[in-house]
Amino acid sequence: MDGNPPIEVVKGKCKRCEVLIAVDPRWCGTVFNYVGDANGGNLSLISGKFDQKAGRLLLCEMIILDEQPFKMVEYVGFRRFCQTNCPQLQLPSRQTIRTDCVKLLLERKQDLSRFFKKEGMG
Known part of the structure; x- marks a missing residue:
């Protein structure tokens, strides 16, 4: 063994499209948000840094x-x-x-x- 801890993968299901999402918690610095128009339509996924x-x-x-x-x-x-x-x-x-x-x-x-x-x- 090389001394590195095993990579923990966190999984979750998207509430909108029910796709299973896997995330490596060491690299979770990016935030994803849904952005839509004033009426709540035309949703799109954007990312950004804190x-x-x-x-x-x-x-x-x-x-x-x-x-x-x-x-x-x-x-x-x-x-x-x-x-x-x-x-x-x-x-x-x-x-x-x-x-x-x-x-x-x-x-x-x-x-x-x-x-x-x-x-x-x-």
């Missing part, structure tokens, strides 16, 4: 848009939800998410300022 920075940005936008408290990221229920649905996302503390939200606000404020300074926007 992006921590994009996840943090979306978390900031959610907190701002839904007027949630910064300490939401420390709620047990929210942490369980995130751990189940996106285990790769490293949830920041409430102080860090506050800093991220303020930074996002200032960036968007600068973008708006530049937009309204364009010629013809008098």
